[in-house]
Amino acid sequence: MLTSTTTQTTPSTSTSTSYSRYQKTLSQTLARLNISEKEANFFKEPQFIHKKEIAIIRDDGTTALYPAFRVQANNARGPFKGGIRYHPLADEDEVKTLAALMAIKTAVVNIPFGGGKGGIQLDPKSLSKKELEAVSRAYIRAFKDHIGSDIDCPAPDVNTNPAIMAWMRDEYEKETKTFSPSMITGKPMSFGGSLGRDTATARGGFFILEELIERTAMDPDELRVAIQGFGNAGMHMAHFLHNAGFTVVAVSDSHGGIYSPDGIDPVRIEKYKRNTGEVTGEYCEGSVCDLNRMKYDNVERITNEQLLEIECDILIPAALDNVITEENAPRIKAQYILELANGPTTPEADEILNRRGVKLIPDVLANAGGVTVSYFEWTQGRSGEQWTAEKVDAELKRVILDAYKGVRRESYRNKITYREAAFSIGIKRMLDAMRARGWV
Ligand code: GLU
Numbered sequence: 001m002l003t004s005t006t007t008q009t010t011p012s013t014s015t016s017t018s019y020s021r022y023q024k025t026l027s028q029t030l031a032r033l034n035i036s037e038k039e040a041n042f043f044k045e046p047q048f049i050h051k052k053e054i055a056i057i058r059d060d061g062t063t064a065l066y067p068a069f070r071v072q073a074n075n076a077r078g079p080f081k082g083g084i085r086y087h088p089l090a091d092e093d094e095v096k097t098l099a100a101l102m103a104i105k106t107a108v109v110n111i112p113f114g115g116g117k118g119g120i121q122l123d124p125k126s127l128s129k130k131e132l133e134a135v136s137r138a139y140i141r142a143f144k145d146h147i148g149s150d151i152d153c154p155a156p157d158v159n160t161n162p163a164i165m166a167w168m169r170d171e172y173e174k175e176t177k178t179f180s181p182s183m184i185t186g187k188p189m190s191f192g193g194s195l196g197r198d199t200a201t202a203r204g205g206f207f208i209l210e211e212l213i214e215r216t217a218m219d220p221d222e223l224r225v226a227i228q229g230f231g232n233a234g235m236h237m238a239h240f241l242h243n244a245g246f247t248v249v250a251v252s253d254s255h256g257g258i259y260s261p262d263g264i265d266p267v268r269i270e271k272y273k274r275n276t277g278e279v280t281g282e283y284c285e286g287s288v289c290d291l292n293r294m295k296y297d298n299v300e301r302i303t304n305e306q307l308l309e310i311e312c313d314i315l316i317p318a319a320l321d322n323v324i325t326e327e328n329a330p331r332i333k334a335q336y337i338l339e340l341a342n343g344p345t346t347p348e349a350d351e352i353l354n355r356r357g358v359k360l361i362p363d364v365l366a367n368a369g370g371v372t373v374s375y376f377e378w379t380q381g382r383s384g385e386q387w388t389a390e391k392v393d394a395e396l397k398r399v400i401l402d403a404y405k406g407v408r409r410e411s412y413r414n415k416i417t418y419r420e421a422a423f424s425i426g427i428k429r430m431l432d433a434m435r436a437r438g439w440v
Contacts, residue, residue, distance in 0.1 A: 032414075108422050118154055
């Protein structure tokens, strides 16, 4: 039942896919940097694409098969690194794009990793806990020959969490008969995790915003923020911003969102989300809402599309990719966009936003706090040390702000956007390592 293919890749000819959109930004970077054809070819496709169909026995006794992927984009700078997502839309094209972005990201923050990504095409909400554990262990059995702390180190991504990382490490250690605390990151504290990993993605983005507004002499309490997505990144970001005095005017999850010009209290949202599964849970049960209460609290229910166009100063896409497009980019009101999600903006939207003077902090920098603390966790696993929360926070701040300042400098000097600057820095660092190895 288990089908498996591993390919060493050749250039693709696909057109309007996520990967072709990524390739557009990549080609512009390669042209700008004047990179030779031979060297440029190395960046155009991942080094390896591993695909398998993984099988589990469901609680009702039937067998279910799920397509699963591990894409290894580039390991010139160190082991492949990147999360595993569980999503109905996780296909080869998406995982390939996300793997390539990871290689740029680890280079932008200058940590000793390459880039990879994994995915299982399924809806995790349709599985019981037992089934979720079975599918997570099956993933590791399927790809165990391609992962390991010196080879390829996975981590959480959309719909995966520390409990899943723990099952994966346990399965890997059983299968390989090794002690391998650093084969995966984002583990629970009780099983080799690092302090600060759960809040790291949001924390990194928050450090960048703090630095940005300090330089522009703005005050948090003058700034309204809208956040799309209330998963790990979006939720922690809402807390950091609210606690620092920003007004969080809108949040959402996959069911929809909530808006209040007076500001929303993320503590209340989190409580209702936990109990009802929805950020609107305080006011609505499914599609039925208590309109009187909403009016009293000056709260409105909004869609995910409306959230992106809401009246605010800072927009934070923290959910899925390709949500800011040429269609809605002209109507975005925010002055600043901080991409906590991976790939939320299409290249066409990028151009429109840039023309309109919207300042965008790209994913490969804005959400790099997650993989940075993964690196700290990987290091701790290898040395047997346990860092304090203060040390993690201080080191994360140093790494992220160094990267941010580097991108800002590159952007100003070459009159290019922050995304273009981040890609330039990432590609140059990868190329330096490839040249040093004699690959090109
Ligand atoms: N999934 C996260 C990302 O996209 C974290 C990856 C990691 O920690 O390896 O950056």
